[in-house]
Amino acid sequence: MENLKPSYIKTFEKDDIALEAKDLSVLYGGTVQKLFDASLQFKRNTITALIGASGSGKSTFLRSLNRMNDKVATVNGEIIFHDLNVNKNNINVYELRKNIGMVFQKPNPFPKSIRENITYALKAHGQTNKKELDKIVEESLRAAALWDEVKDTLDKSALALSGGQQQRLCIARALAVQPEILLLDEPASALDPVSTSKLEDTLKQLRSKYTMIMVTHNMQQASRISDYTAFFHLGHVIEYNTTAEIFTNPKGELTEDYIQGSFG
Ligand SMILES: Nc1ncnc2c1ncn2[C@@H]1O[C@H](COP(=O)(O)OP(=O)(O)OP(=O)(O)O)[C@@H](O)[C@H]1O
Numbered sequence: 001m002e003n004l005k006p007s008y009i010k011t012f013e014k015d016d017i018a019l020e021a022k023d024l025s026v027l028y029g030g031t032v033q034k035l036f037d038a039s040l041q042f043k044r045n046t047i048t049a050l051i052g053a054s055g056s057g058k059s060t061f062l063r064s065l066n067r068m069n070d071k072v073a074t075v076n077g078e079i080i081f082h083d084l085n086v087n088k089n090n091i092n093v094y095e096l097r098k099n100i101g102m103v104f105q106k107p108n109p110f111p112k113s114i115r116e117n118i119t120y121a122l123k124a125h126g127q128t129n130k131k132e133l134d135k136i137v138e139e140s141l142r143a144a145a146l147w148d149e150v151k152d153t154l155d156k157s158a159l160a161l162s163g164g165q166q167q168r169l170c171i172a173r174a175l176a177v178q179p180e181i182l183l184l185d186e187p188a189s190a191l192d193p194v195s196t197s198k199l200e201d202t203l204k205q206l207r208s209k210y211t212m213i214m215v216t217h218n219m220q221q222a223s224r225i226s227d228y229t230a231f232f233h234l235g236h237v238i239e240y241n242t243t244a245e246i247f248t249n250p251k252g253e254l255t256e257d258y259i260q261g262s263f264g
């Protein structure tokens with residue numbers, strides 16, 4: 001049996017922590033455990049990459065952070081956000097997801113206009129002032145580095161955009177409700193290299209305002225844009241450190257094996 005004990009888990013000063021998972025465990029179907037006591041602190045205004053082999057529990061962990069696993073799994077442990085354990089029954093998950101937004105692997109714009117994709121959630125929350133909505137549309141699209149490409153076609157269908165543009169629209173949509181944290185599950189895996197590079201530039205710029213946690217299979221991508229990296233193996237967090245340390249000087253044998261096997 002492999003030693004699945006963590007080899008190193010980085011921690012931060014309390015004031016620097018935007019989100020923290022404490023002993024998070026996930027069971028599917030009430031019995032099959034796929035995540036084991038994951039404890040990770042995420043530093044404000046940084047990008048953290050979650051890496052590990054297929055099936056190692058990265059998405060399971062990520063989806064638990066904003067309660068996307070509620071309907072399919074039992075999630076035990078604490079998720080601390082603003083001194084509050086948000087992994088509790090009495091938490092309004094819709095409010096939570098406004099603060100902790102998510103972008104998925106496959107771009108999934110609504111079959112509506114570009115503008116409506118961004119205003120949809122705001123309108124649902126009672127925002128009706130057209131001027132204010134227009135302002136948020138522009139700001140969100142600018143933040144997602146899409147404004148220049150779509151400013152003249154805001155009322156055209158979002159489905160007419162390229163995959164890379166759709167993914168940046170999904171980021172704009174997530175930003176429109178002003179989250180603090182953005183969860184991204186392999187956001188570039190469906191994109192070509194040019195779109196991927198644009199998306200990476202976008203994420204790097206967003207770091208000044210947001211805290212991002214991103215699953216990626218692309219080691220070059222993790223090393224290009226993330227500040228910290230957590231390595232998952234068989235549902236365990238094995239190592240968590242600065243990206244530079246993880247990639248050049250891993251402490252655990254499992255981490256080293258994975259990094260060596262995945263680069264190149
Ligand atoms: N909804 C579900 N119901 C039952 N089992 C699930 C569910 N989602 C994931 N699993 C299982 O949990 C384990 C971890 O899956 P998860 O999707 O978290 O892995 P991952 O690290 O994101 O993998 P990948 O890199 O392939 O996306 C796998 O064994 C998977 O089959």
Ligand SMILES: [Mg+2]
Binds near residue numbers: 058059060185
């Ligand atoms: Mg996954």
